[in-house]
Amino acid sequence: MTQTPLSRDEILAFIGDLFTAQMPFNQVLGLKVTRYEADAVEVRFAMKKELLGNPVQRILHGGVTASVLDVVGGMAAIASVSDKFDGATVQALAEKFGKMGTIDMRVDYLRPGRGQEFVATAQVIRAGNKVAVTRMELHNEAGDHLAFGTGTYMVG
DSSP states (O other), X not given: OOOXXXXXXXXXXXXXXXXXXXXXXXXXXXXXXXXXXXXXXEEEEEXXXXXXXXTTTTEEXXXXXXHHHHHHHHHHHHHHTGGGGTTOOHHHHHHHHTTOEEEEEEEEEOSOOOOSEEEEEEEXXXXXXXEXXXXXXXXXXXXXXXXXXXXXXXXX
């Protein structure tokens, strides 16, 4: 691992890559980070047969919905404290991320997960030194609001 200090933008890029390219389950989901900034996170993925919960109705599995909301919420939580990591090395970031994780999450399913492409977004409600709370949403390509969630994450 490199010992070169990273800027905040490089840290966010590292985190985005960590969540999409280095986590096998997220690769199965096909997640692509389309926006990742300190105050806004957007992740997209396409429907595929492996993600179906009801093959007759062709709707997204509820566990996929919850997983994607957890991913985007976690990314937002980490972004909320990324300014504290400015100048950190990859090795230091890896050590910090080992201590971060989901404490609690609630998902409200609003309608069946029909669609060809899905967009998950998250925003931080509150970020403290130890805990961050986020609100997440999942929409399909038509803009239908499929689910929303609230997540609490350990960040420090």
